[in-house]
Amino acid sequence: MLSASQYDEFERTGLLRLPGAIPDVAAMCDRIWDHLLEERGISRADPATWPADGRMSGLRGVGRHGELDRIGSSILRAALDGLLGKGRWLEPRTWARLLLTFPNRESVEWDVPLGAWHNDFIPFQAEAGLRAVQLFALLNEVRPQGGGTLGLRGSHRLVAKYADPAGDGPHPRELRRDMGSAHPWLRELWRGGSDSVCDRTQRFMVEGAVLDGIPVRVVELSGSPGDVFLMHCDTFHVAAPNCLDQPRIMATNVISRERARNPGPI
Numbered sequence: 001m002l003s004a005s006q007y008d009e010f011e012r013t014g015l016l017r018l019p020g021a022i023p024d025v026a027a028m029c030d031r032i033w034d035h036l037l038e039e040r041g042i043s044r045a046d047p048a049t050w051p052a053d054g055r056m057s058g059l060r061g062v063g064r065h066g067e068l069d070r071i072g073s074s075i076l077r078a079a080l081d082g083l084l085g086k087g088r089w090l091e092p093r094t095w096a097r098l099l100l101t102f103p104n105r106e107s108v109e110w111d112v113p114l115g116a117w118h119n120d121f122i123p124f125q126a127e128a129g130l131r132a133v134q135l136f137a138l139l140n141e142v143r144p145q146g147g148g149t150l151g152l153r154g155s156h157r158l159v160a161k162y163a164d165p166a167g168d169g170p171h172p173r174e175l176r177r178d179m180g181s182a183h184p185w186l187r188e189l190w191r192g193g194s195d196s197v198c199d200r201t202q203r204f205m206v207e208g209a210v211l212d213g214i215p216v217r218v219v220e221l222s223g224s225p226g227d228v229f230l231m232h233c234d235t236f237h238v239a240a241p242n243c244l245d246q247p248r249i250m251a252t253n254v255i256s257r258e259r260a261r262n263p264g265p266i
């Protein structure tokens with residue numbers, strides 16, 4: 001059950017944190033490390049075996065072991081009931097797509113990334129309202145600048161203004177073009193500006209902006225093992241570099257509202 005202030009937070013910002021929503025994530029991490037060792041020779045105890053190029057994909061096999069299904073905890077389910085409607089969301093086949101970023105081998109200074117900012121395309125439905133929620137579960141401690149996903153708080157409300165209501169859904173490329181031409185602040189976020197000394201952290205994460213009357217700001221999804229962030233499906237987000245010394249281990253999935261059934265013949 002969500003409180004009124006949690007609903008309000010989600011509606012305004014497109015993001016909601018559920019502290020400690022998943023129990024026993026340590027066992028999930030153990031399973032992931034076992035899998036990494038068996039399949040890739042990557043050892044938890046030996047950073048020399050960790051990949052040099054950071055982000056790792058293609059780990060679907062680890063989801064088959066069942067432990068990660070416990071991400072679908074009672075707290076998380078109750079929150080999804082609250083946001084998408086009880087009995088109205090589709091149980092995913094697997095709760096976890098792993099997001100694993102190893103520390104950068106070369107020392108680089110953390111910064112707000114350019115380029116890959118996007119929303120994930122979720123088709124419109126005949127019924128108005130929230131169509132899907134993306135969950136981000138923290139399986140280990142994710143400290144600031146340690147690879148946690150960045151979200152553009154408030155951007156789901158801009159998407160609602162700029163996406164073509166006659167189209168099939170909010171297309172990321174068109175939105176980047178249209179929202180970026182309306183707002184230099186956004187264009188600079190994903191393309192960079194002419195000012196090479198611009199402090200992007202200050203500009204995008206501290207100051208933020210008010211665009212078409214909507215407050216927006218970049219926030220980093222960081223926190224303790226077992227925390228979950230729920231994100232409105234239209235929120236812009238991006239992967240971030242890991243400038244610390246431990247891998248970031250998160251899991252994500254998009255939980256969709258089922259389409260309303262057609263009323264039967266009268």
Ligand SMILES: O=C(O)CCC(=O)C(=O)O
Binds near residue numbers: 147150238239240252
């Ligand atoms: O790796 C990340 O933190 C970003 C993940 C992402 O963009 C996505 O799942 O849509």
